[in-house]
Structures are given as C-alpha cells and as structure tokens.
Amino acid sequence: MINRINPIFRSVLCGASAAFLVTIVSGCSRGRPSEKPPIHVNPNMDIQEKVTVQSANPFFADNSSMRTPVAGTVSRGNLREDTVYYEGKDENGELVRSLPVEVNYKLLLRGQERFDIYCAVCHGPAGEGNGIVTQRGMLPPPTYHDDRMREKSDGHIFDVITNGTGNMKSYKHQVSVADRWAIVAYVRALQRSQHAGYEDLSDIEKARLK
Ligand code: HEC
Numbered sequence: 001m002i003n004r005i006n007p008i009f010r011s012v013l014c015g016a017s018a019a020f021l022v023t024i025v026s027g028c029s030r031g032r033p034s035e036k037p038p039i040h041v042n043p044n045m046d047i048q049e050k051v052t053v054q055s056a057n058p059f060f061a062d063n064s065s066m067r068t069p070v071a072g073t074v075s076r077g078n079l080r081e082d083t084v085y086y087e088g089k090d091e092n093g094e095l096v097r098s099l100p101v102e103v104n105y106k107l108l109l110r111g112q113e114r115f116d117i118y119c120a121v122c123h124g125p126a127g128e129g130n131g132i133v134t135q136r137g138m139l140p141p142p143t144y145h146d147d148r149m150r151e152k153s154d155g156h157i158f159d160v161i162t163n164g165t166g167n168m169k170s171y172k173h174q175v176s177v178a179d180r181w182a183i184v185a186y187v188r189a190l191q192r193s194q195h196a197g198y199e200d201l202s203d204i205e206k207a208r209l210k
Pocket residue numbers: 115118119120121122123139140141142152156157160161165166167168169171175183187
C-alpha cells in the first residue's frame with residue numbers, strides 16, 4: 001500500500017517522522033527541559049564561519065573585522081570631481097562668483113520651497129534676519145539686504161549652507177547639492193526683490209510711471 005503513495009509525499013513523510021523521532025530521542029519535547037543545545041535537523045547554511053559587522057577578528061592587527069577603505073576609494077556614483085558644482089569652488093579652491101546651474105522659474109520655485117522649509121525659521125521669509133526663532137530668544141542672523149551680503153558670491157552662500165558659519169550649523173545633510181543651488185538662486189531673487197531699480201521693472205510698469 002505504501003508503494004502506491006506519491007514518492008515525493010512519501011519522502012516528506014519519512015523525513016517528518018525521522019525528525020519527530022530525533023526530537024523524542026533527544027528529549028527536547030515540550031515540558032522536558034534539557035541542558036544540551038537543541039538538535040539542528042537541517043543546518044543548511046545557518047551555521048557558518050563569517051565576519052559580522054563590528055565583530056572582533058584576530059586576523060587583522062587592530063583585531064577588528066571592520067576595514068577602512070583604501071585611500072582614494074570612491075563609492076559608485078560619488079566621484080564628485082566637479083568641485084564647482086559639488087563644493088562651489090573652482091580649481092584654485094576659490095568660491096565661485098556665480099552658480100553653475102541654469103536659473104529658471106522652476107529652479108526658483110524649488111529654491112523658495114526649500115528656503116521656506118530650512119532657512120526661513122531663522123532668516124525670515126524675506127531674508128531680513130527676523131525668523132520666528134528670533135522671537136523666542138535666538139540671536140538674529142544678519143539680513144541678506146545690505147551691501148555686504150549683496151556683494152557675497154554665489155559660492156559663498158552655497159558654502160555657508162554646506163559647512164555652516166559662526167553660529168549657523170551645516171545644512172548639508174538636510175539639503176541636497178541640487179537644492180542648495182536652488183536656494184542660492186532664490187536668496188539672490190530675495191535680495192533683488194528688496195533692492196530693485198528702475199531697470200528691473202517691466203515695460204508696462206515703466207510706462208505707468210511716466
Ligand atoms: C537655526 C537658525 C538658522 C537656520 C535654520 C539657517 N541659518 Fe543661516 N545663519 C544663521 C545665523 C545665526 C547666521 C549668522 C552666523 C554668524 O555669523 O555667526 C547665519 C548666517 C547666514 C548667512 C550669512 C553668512 C555671512 O557671510 O555672514 C547666509 C548666507 C545664510 N545664513 C544662509 C542660510 C541658508 C541659505 C539657510 C537655509 C539652508 C540658513 N542660512 C539656515 C542661522 C540660521
């Protein structure tokens with residue numbers, strides 16, 4: 001009769017009863033505590049020699065399994081050779097005068113959105129240095145609307161966001177490189193909005209003034 005049972009089912013059945021027997025014999029059935037470790041019926045690759053993160057490893061002089069990457073190692077997609085774009089600095093290490101990306105309406109909108117999220121709390125929505133935190137006791141940051149700040153390079157603003165300055169912390173982990181340039185463009189737009197001249201008016205507005 002047993003021969004008539006599907007062979008796959010039969011081997012499963014045999015395996016299961018063998019495992020059951022092992023369990024009984026080794027005495028680790030329910031309610032029978034044992035000092036011995038449980039029997040591992042199918043070890044597969046569960047137990048193997050390997051190094052795990054932060055484990056000790058006497059193979060290396062510093063006894064650690066963690067290795068420092070070889071100097072000059074670059075992870076894929078992180079070459080960042082273009083220092084103008086990634087650091088706001090030219091080949092001589094000087095901060096760039098103007099931003100290396102095309103300024104268009106979309107970039108300004110993105111910059112406005114990011115500025116309002118990350119900068120306005122301190123710098124104020126128009127960059128006057130009167131953000132909400134200054135009403136709660138924080139020293140106000142400088143306004144963007146004086147000659148000193150107007151004369152700063154785009155690279156300087158990018159660098160301040162990236163590395164911070166004085167009392168302002170770095171925002172490089174919160175704001176991506178692309179978004180930093182968008183914010184730089186928006187800060188420039190804010191400055192111009194508070195310092196517009198006749199030449200900034202549209203033809204219609206100029207005509208209205210006549
Ligand atoms: C937590 C408050 C705070 C936030 C948020 C903040 N700043 Fe500042 N920022 C300051 C303070 C304070 C200073 C003045 C630093 C000093 O000179 O000690 C400053 C200075 C600056 C300056 C002037 C640097 C100079 O040359 O004097 C720029 C430009 C600037 N921040 C841009 C930004 C931008 C862009 C963001 C958003 C990504 C931002 N900040 C977010 C507080 C802040």
